[in-house]
Amino acid sequence: MPLLELDNVHSYYGHIQALRGISLTVDEGEVVTLIGSNGAGKTTTLRSIHGVLPPREGRILFSGEEIQGLPAHGMISKGISQSPEGRKIFHRMTVRENLEMGAYHRNDRAGVHEDIDRVFELFPRLQERFKQEAGTMSGGEQQMLAIGRALMSRPKLLLLDEPSMGLAPVLVERIFQTIEEINKQGTTILLVEQNANVALEIATRGYVLETGTIVNEAPASELREDPKVREAYLGEI
């Protein structure tokens, strides 16, 4: 049984259909990436999974249990955590307070402390700044914080939306190394990324989205070699 399964999901923004029958699976331990151009429906897919935009049609199964229609705040106790597009960290809270917010629904103080240390190990930069207000940090540090915060709930599945957005190439490299590390430590990851190059480097499998439908699905190594993908998303002519 896959950890996450989308079965013919249709989602709308008002009257505008954004997803036209998305079906995909994410198996435990995988890094699955959704690639596609602007407006293809990548973020909408994440929003549909996470309950922010409940699908109008279709089913979403998490560990075999239907979760479509559950509110966004119910997802974290199911084991789904997300680092949303645009990071959405709490700007006025310190780094530490942000991480504690990520563990809001947990009551095991000791475990939370352990996990804060774990996040600091993954992102040493955050440890240097743990008393600093999050809004005053650089974009890269905020991205690290957003991912770290999402990890604080000990999720089974981590949804990452555009972690490379607005970051210098060096930082993108470092963040993706850490994402790989997080996956190796046992968290399944569904990654939405415009920067197909780096995404396919760390992913097990990838789905290619175009205008709300999936046009291709293959192991990441195959997608990297696919001439169509290379032309459209990897910037090669």
Place this chain on the structure above:
Amino acid sequence: MERLRKFALPAILIVVAFLFPPINAFLESTVDVNLMYPAIIVAVYVMLALGLNIVVGFAGLLDLGFVAFYALGAYVVGWLASSHFRQVSISFGSTATSLTGGELPGIHLSFWLILIIAGAFTGLCGMIIGAPTLRLRGDYLAIVTLGFGEIIPRFFQNAGDLWGFNLTNGTIGIKAIDSPGFPFLPESMIAWQRFGTLDLNPWYYTILVLVLITVYVNIRLRDSKLGRAWISVREDETAAAAMGINPVTTKLWAYAMGAVFGGLAGAYYGAFIKNIFPTSFSFNISILILCMVILGGMGSIYGVILGAVALQGLNFYLLPQLNEWVHAMGDAVGSPALSGLDLPKYNFFLFGIILVLMMLLRPEGIIPNRQRAEELHDEDATTGDAMSGRARA
């Protein structure tokens, strides 16, 4: 310094507050200034402002109808501690006694019991009113709360005849509300046995304890998990939901907690002034309390207390005093314009000027809350940074 701020300052303030009645008695005997009555009214407003601070300051919900809970609390004490419901005769721990020796008509419960009932009842009303409205955000919520603030006093005005049942006695209001007191105390402590109008000390200490409880609960709530949830919802509702926080119930709690303190203040006020009318709970009061919170500093407990003391002190003591001085001066120089001036009439004009000046010079309030001050000062931190990040992409 940090320790000083944390413990010494509140300790001094509390001691001064407890020593106020003897200080006041001394002032009265020497310079003939009696501040007891204004002090009590100010304290009622401190309580109201701290209640509204939970809603506006902590959770960031603009509530323009807070007076509704103040009115509800006052009417609860009116219903449960007067002869309003003549059909029945229920007494429990009350200070009220029948003059004729016969059965005392109406419901007469112990004031302390009524306080608890009023708090619970207004909290419940806060939830009932809040439930359908809190799905709204920002301005829309403000408009709906404004509506409720108007509806409830209007309801009290018109509920003198609810299908033949007299619930509120209409515009005449509920009169002769029982005094609080401890009827079991010995005769030697008569002032505490039944709070009278001559000795205001028991009244003062009661509201002081109520204010201290309110402050304590405010501090505990601010530092609690719920307090953290309020801040996160105020900052970013979507992100808060992603943390597993239900924004609707979180906001509902803020609304209910604020309502509880509004109701407690109302119940005390009702017992203190003894007669309540629907017109005592006008829209102006909602705005006045909101001004106190904004003036002092939204979300800052010290600030809100100071804001309430400043505005209500101005309203209840300073303006009437000034008025008398101006009249005396007018009489002295023979100027009818000065001696006929009615300064207290201009109170809202003055508040307006103060608010405009505050917004221009110090929008975060007199004693600001750290996070709030930043929200008002550097807007770049929220939008600017994200935007510049996008621009680089």
